[in-house]
Amino acid sequence: MELPILFGVRHLSPAGAFHLRRLLDTVRPRLVLVEGPSDLSGQLPDITRPETAPPIAILAYTQAAPVRSILYPFAEYSPEYQAIAWAHEHGAECRFMDLPSDVFLALGSARPPVDQQEGEARFDAYAALDAQAGEDGHETFWERTLEHATDPDAYRLGAAEFGAQLRDLTAGREGDWAETVVREAYMRRVIEDALSGGYAPGEIVAVTGAYHVEGLKTAAPMTDAEIAALPREPSSHTLMPYSYYRLSTRSGYGAGNRAPAYYSLLWQGLQKGSGSWAAESYLARIALYQRESGTSVSSAEVIEAVRLAGSLAALRGSGRPALRDLRDAAVTCLGGGSFAAVSRAVASAEIGSAIGMLPDGVSRTSIQADFYRQLKDLKLEKYRDLTAQDLPLDLRENRNVKTARSAFLDLERSAFLHRLRVLGVSFGQRREVEQDNATWAERWVLRWAPEAEIELVESALKGDTVAQAASFQLGERVEAAAGMADIAAVIEDAFTCGMAGAVTCATAALQAMAVDAAGLDDLAATAHRLSVVVQYGGVRRLDSAPLEPILRQIYLRCCLILSTACACDDTGAKVVAQSIERVNAAALAHDFLDNQPWLDALTQVARRDDLNTKLSGFAAAILLERGAMDAQSLDLEVRRRLSRGVPADLGAGWFEGLAMKNRYALIARLPLWRSLSEYLDGLDDEEFKRALVFLRRAFADFSAGEKDDIAENLGELWGLNSRQVSEAVNAALPHESQVLLEGLDSFDFDDI
């Protein structure tokens, strides 16, 4: 039986697109068949609408979890896209002819997602090809051999030969060979159907991967029974805008290409009928980028780069430079031999920032529909704009309006924006609010970029509505959580998203994890987050009561392990001090937390001599602040800590810890300074030098004003004029003292 004209291409190949169009112009077929999921032919009219701008992609995904997806990206220079466009322009019929997407998804269920898999499964064959091609691997080989082919037949025959050879190499050996056979049988069936549907072989052009050309010639068409036996999995699909950046990050045959912006230049060059346009344009773009970022690049250098690229290509026996030659020429002539100098310009010229566009309302996923509905409900539509706009929110009830809905409009807006943030949709950026602790106020900067639309479509895999997807995402995070603090962060997010269900679910996970031992810092961080949620959750109209038991449990555990955690070195002490501060804040904030165990634990730390002295001092400072230590016991403690016989570094370290908090109260206590003064008087020379180093450190971050106040104290004690003392304390050290002190810093205390 006679077959239609088979045009084997490489996906995302400008030369393929160009020669395919020329062939279509000559043959003028009535039917164009394109390799793509045949159940999605309904998307074709949307692809060709005038408002549609590639890159775009068709995304099909399973409805049931775990969600798997397949992606068909189209760039302007995709042969498939140009074939579809040609058919539209010339009134020819166009159909997809590959396996339906639900079959694809079902076939792929036992394997990793198809879009990754295509690259991996063919990897071995391409590795062999890379070794043969000798140069920079098969990409460069392909570009030199076929992308630069000017003769239309050369491309078609060359690509078909390339595909046939590749096929010989991989036949039966690849992981997805069976799938290939099934696909080809199906495509053959579609072709048969078209032939029996009244099209003559000469009236049909079938565009397919070069790999399949041989297969289509020999495959037997699939029978009805076979088609009925194909596995299927319920799936949804959508058309989505795509970006060059995303194209470049997907590796593997068909699914992406490394330098979409450059390939688009090649396509434009072909349109202009100039073989060298792309090369010149690529280098000129790099030069322009360099100039715009402040590096001077002369036209003479660009000319030299073009010439160098040309002679590099000649060395490989090719008339036109390939991307590799161009990049090396740019590095040599524009970057002074260093890639780092031009790397950003190269990225911009090779990858670019182009983003596709779809007309409003074109095949929306349910999550997009939900998003736009909410945008309207929440009166946020005017923010769907490329320019960034400010949106201040007041989460409190607005009592001046009639309906409950508008009374809490801002609260719902906030929850909506937080859900998008959790999904990673870059629509709103949260800014700091100027007024501290204004938990009812939020400030957002909203900007709608096409990237956000892409991110939204990708979220379609997680759920049908924004809320569902966010809840799914939070669930994933709970499962992946490495520690309690991670889950606490999820709870915080769930609260800001206003999702009670997710809060409950995360709380249960937290409870399970809290049973296992955890370090003080993890516990304290968790307590801190939970405390914030419980404290301010009210404004979000969510019941925080379920969180109270778990917070109590964590808090209690903090009290129990505090003294053990305080036995650490000075580096660890910083973290512990932060944890103490956090637990203390939580203890102060909530009435349902019993403060006594905490104060007991702190007292124990403050009293004990075998713990980190800095932390003992810090604990004393907190007790002091909370009024749990009276002046008398402080005085006693100061004397004990600073008595002779206690090594000077420990004494001074304790004082450093004490001074970490609440300095004002400290400064105001005259007896303390008296004790300190007496302590210093009692030291002998060597001990004094030693104490000096640590005390200096303890006072290093006191402000000038605080030093003034200390000076006043000391003046009173020593009977001096407080102003003179203050001058002496605040003045910069004279050079000799500085030298002496530096000597002390390297002082070896071990031998004392």
Added chain:
Amino acid sequence: MDHQKVQRLPAEQLFQHELDALIAAERDAVPTGWRMSPRSVRTYICGGRAGSTPITPKYIGSERLVEIAISTLVTDRALLLIGEPGTAKSWLSEHLCAAINGDSTKVVQGTAGTTEEQIRYSWNYAMLIAQGPSPAAMLKSPVYRAMETGTVARLEEISRCASEVQDALISILSEKRISVPELGVEVPAQKGFSLIATANTRDKGVNEMSAALKRRFNIVVLPAPASLEAEMDIVRTRVEQLAGSLDLNAALPAGEVVEKVCTIFRELRSGQTLDGAQKLKPPTGVLSTAEAISLLANSMALAGSFGDGRITDGDLAAGLQGAVVKDEDKDGLAWKEYLEHIMKKRGGKWAGLYRECKELNA
């Protein structure tokens, strides 16, 4: 001149048979002023075959860099090779000239004392005073001669030259002509003229090249060998060649010896062990591949003259000591740390070398 007695033959004489074979087997177009096609030049540098003659690789490293260098010269641009000391800059430049012109001897050695005359031309003063300016009284610089003959001149260590000397190059490279006001003539460069300059990254800032001059060069940065295997390959090949020309009465170093030296050099150079597990203190010296080569040649000389002709750990230790410890205080410390922390723990085949090194540092 008896080639056997010359200490170091220029590349074009050392590899004359390879060059001849390449010219005989030439198939591609030869640029004006060149003796062979760019592809043959690449074969000469990177190795391959010319007809039935095997061509030894001269530069072992990125073939792409060699291609960029050759292509630069095809486009009549000047080529600047920069890199750490001992990354085969001069070596590559010499072989490029040998392949392109069959003459690698038009060299100006850049030093702090290089004058503009050495770049352009000077005079035989006795004749100048006796007869006045005349072509016969003129002493042409290598660059001048290269322009006249349409060949490639070499300028070594360009960054060591004073900036006025560097500036003299600007007009030569952009105008491609040299004017001799004394004789009232202007000598245009013939097709094929170009210049290969080399510069050292360690000399950065000695005499920073002006932007105007840099712009006239295509810059190729030569890296240190990418892997241990590549470096061992280079060292083995070069030591073999050297042993032949220096008449060292010693056996070639065993693979294990080369591996040890390259390992030590690479680890000290990069400041970490090959597996990346341990950081270490790098010494002040460069520890280039070239030094590894001369170290081994040195050890062979020691073994040949004072030993039984086989490199012992003792010979190696003496060489290493000299190569690593350039600055007694700092390097000595770094070297001792390396010995104690890295080499000692390796034990096994390293034990002997460790003992010998330790003894020298006792």
